[in-house]
Amino acid sequence: MSGLEINFSFVDEKFHKDPASVMALLRNKCPVHHTAEPASHFTLSLEADITSALRDEKTWSSKYGPGLAYSEPGIGVLVSSDPPEHTQERIAISRIFKASVIEKMEDDIALLTNQLIDKLADKNNGDIIRDLAAPIPLTVMCWLLGTPIEDIELFRSWVLPMAEAVSYADGREASAEVKAAYQSFFEYFGDHIQKRKELIVSNENVHDDLLTRLLTVTHNGRTLSNKKVLGFCQFLLVAGSETTTLMIGNVLHRLMENPKQFEMLKGDHSLIPNAIEESLRYDAPVHGLFRTNTKQVLLHGIDIPVDSKVCMMFGSANRDPEVWDNPDKFDISRDLSALRNHASFGVGAHYCLGAPLSRLEGRIALKSIIERLPKIRSDGDPTPTTAGVLKGFSNLPVRWD
Numbered sequence: 118m119s120g121l122e123i124n125f126s127f128v129d130e131k132f133h134k135d136p137a138s139v140m141a142l143l144r145n146k147c148p149v150h151h152t153a154e155p156a157s158h159f160t161l162s163l164e165a166d167i168t169s170a171l172r173d174e175k176t177w178s179s180k181y182g183p184g185l186a187y188s189e190p191g192i193g194v195l196v197s198s199d200p201p202e203h204t205q206e207r208i209a210i211s212r213i214f215k216a217s218v219i220e221k222m223e224d225d226i227a228l229l230t231n232q233l234i235d236k237l238a239d240k241n242n243g244d245i246i247r248d249l250a251a252p253i254p255l256t257v258m259c260w261l262l263g264t265p266i267e268d269i270e271l272f273r274s275w276v277l278p279m280a281e282a283v284s285y286a287d288g289r290e291a292s293a294e295v296k297a298a299y300q301s302f303f304e305y306f307g308d309h310i311q312k313r314k315e316l317i318v319s320n321e322n323v324h325d326d327l328l329t330r331l332l333t334v335t336h337n338g339r340t341l342s343n344k345k346v347l348g349f350c351q352f353l354l355v356a357g358s359e360t361t362t363l364m365i366g367n368v369l370h371r372l373m374e375n376p377k378q379f380e381m382l383k384g385d386h387s388l389i390p391n392a393i394e395e396s397l398r399y400d401a402p403v404h405g406l407f408r409t410n411t412k413q414v415l416l417h418g419i420d421i422p423v424d425s426k427v428c429m430m431f432g433s434a435n436r437d438p439e440v441w442d443n444p445d446k447f448d449i450s451r452d453l454s455a456l457r458n459h460a461s462f463g464v465g466a467h468y469c470l471g472a473p474l475s476r477l478e479g480r481i482a483l484k485s486i487i488e489r490l491p492k493i494r495s496d497g498d499p500t501p502t503t504a505g506v507l508k509g510f511s512n513l514p515v516r517w518d
């Protein structure tokens with residue numbers, strides 16, 4: 118089970134051509150894989166190993182961030198922190214993401230989705246990523262953060278390089294494009310947050326949105342620092358928009374590829390949540406994210422030295438035959454509650470806080486597509502996303518009558 122037997126890395130084209138086969142090889146031949154590409158790290162691919170590691174935050178720390186690069190500890194919120202700090206931040210921030218807050222957005226998201234589909238009414242083809250899957254979550258992000266909707270194109274131009282940086286050894290310093298995206302983000306949001314703070318202090322026309330609540334939420338009598346709010350907004354923009362965009366594209370792609378399943382769904386809309394969950398299981402929008410071990414770990418005979426970056430491959434856990442029957446079959450008739458145990462939103466303390474929101478966006482998008490564009494079908498090969506840890510498309514050509 119040496120890490121030398123199989124060549125896997127997020128920068129390897131072979132992996133992106135057929136991730137499921139590479140993940141199966143890893144599970145079968147090399148469940149603790151090591152590579153030096155693009156920087157030394159290990160990868161866990163068995164569901165049991167991933168879920169038990171993610172439930173043991175003492176050993177598998179998030180303090181150096183969820184990417185391959187070692188980020189500066191202590192400045193990130195939630196996803197880059199460990200208990201007890203993480204627990205306190207999570208209690209404070211999860212109030213903002215309560216189900217009741219998310220449910221209130223349902224009508225607005227449905228209206229937005231219908232308006233986007235209205236724009237397609239006179240056409241018979243389009244790119245579902247550009248026309249629907251990207252603008253829905255980005256617009257919702259503008260609502261949450263109180264920024265003008267017109268800026269969604271600008272935000273997307275930062276989100277893609279920022280997402281790519283997760284699998285780069287140098288993280289934010291990886292390339293001129295990545296650095297420029299971060300710089301533009303920090304300038305824009307630094308200014309935006311400052312203006313919002315002034316409004317809060319003067320108590321004038323303060324929007325009751327996520328940003329205001331982030332700036333005012335207290336835990337043990339303390340508010341979050343400016344740096345943490347800025348870092349959290351940056352994380353949210355990437356974590357909350359591109360992932361949901363990929364999910365919407367992925368579910369439609371698989372349904373178009375499996376016409377019988379698509380027809381079954383059109384005949385029974387109650388299967389929409391199953392289709393979303395099965396898509397999340399089958400095509401995890403985030404292949405995997407990293408932890409750093411706080412002590413030496415011996416797993417399947419492989420020594421993982423302390424302070425190694427270790428990728429938890431969610432996408433592989435979702436295809437592990439020890440857990441899933443017929444894991445390589447896309448099947449929307451699987452049991453919904455069993456399906457929800459997929460690892461695509463993470464596992465344990467860092468389980469995705471935005472899961473209810475992205476599920477809602479996905480359900481609304483899919484329902485609107487089925488109702489308003491029932492004859493939708495593929496119109497050429499989609500273009501895969503270029504971000505190493507992400508799975509999905511940057512463009513998905515479709516046609517309808």
Ligand code: HEM
Pocket residue numbers: 179183195196197207353356357358360361364401402403406407431460461462463464466467468469470471472474475
């Ligand atoms: C299909 C869409 C999404 C996917 C696949 C996804 C995936 C994930 C994953 C895998 C994690 C765990 C990170 C880790 O263990 O290190 C996570 C955490 C998180 N996600 Fe999502 N996410 C999605 C949508 C969203 C949305 C829409 C939001 C918010 C608007 C969001 C906010 C968060 C937050 C705040 C965390 C950190 C939780 C913590 O560390 O306690 N996500 N997400």
